[in-house]
Amino acid sequence: MRFNWDFDYIKISKYFYTFSIIITLLGILSLAVFGLNYGVDFRSGSNVDITASKSVTKEEIEPVLEEIGLAADEPQISAGSDRVNIRFPSVLNEEQESSLKASFNEKIDPEASFEVNTVDPEMAKELGRNAIYAVLLASLGIMIYVTIRFEWRFAVAAIVALLHDAFVVISIFSLFRWEVDLTFITAVLTIVGFSINDTIVVFDRIRENLRFSKIKTRTDLNEVVNRSISQTMTRSLYTTVTVFIASLFLFLLGGESIRMFSLAMVIGLVFGAYSSIFIASPLWAVLKGKQKPNHNNPSKTTP
Structure with missing residues (x-):
């Protein structure tokens, strides 16, 4: 069964930007006031x-x-x-x-x-530092990879989206005082992987569509992005829903030791799919729209 996903995603992206900014500010406030409810893995x-x-x-x-x-x-x-x-x-x-x-x-x-x-206290501090380093190194590696494979604008948009996903999960855990342990860090890194995978699929389709499109105005660029999202929507949703259902049942029926991992995955998968569609792709369109035109070929722009 095929659905028609044609929609002006760029036009409504400003509302989702506002929503994400509100969640981010609430998360910053919660972390500043309450911090995280660290499990025994991160405190003695x-x-x-x-x-x-x-x-x-x-x-x-x-x-x-x-x-x-x-x-x-x-x-x-x-x-x-x-x-x-x-x-x-x-x-x-x-x-x-x-x-x-x-x-x-x-x-x-x-x-x-x-x-x-x-x-013990020293081990708790070391685990906390290593967790931060793991997320930062993963983000740096992804940014380098996307820059080489695509261009720096794609890399910036992808990093903003995946950091958004990770921070939203951290913020929600802070707001509800859910426990953060090593399995939570594993979940965050897994979410980063799924998020960048969804984003790369959309970016790859954008790049393919750009080869066969004559981009003269911002409207032309937005149409390419909207079409690319529509073409990849079914694939992204199938992938996300499959893993989401597995994570949900792990949360409902799994043991206590993986409960927080499953909960973080459930939240992160939803926001990962959301950010690929409403954050990463529209942000790339904004960055690309500010690019100076190539006067030798008006249909193309300089990298």
């Missing part, structure tokens, strides 16, 4: 994941922690189902871990299993 402490054989509530856990002397650290407790997470701001020693496991098995659920992850 111990994270205890418990798989119980029954539903466990926070009210059942608190007396157990008080009894063994771990309530003074004011741990964050996430409970209400058979999956329980307790995050301690300080590192638990072997004796404290043993006491927690023994007390939980004795008082709440003898069949419960435990997974304890601990990160």
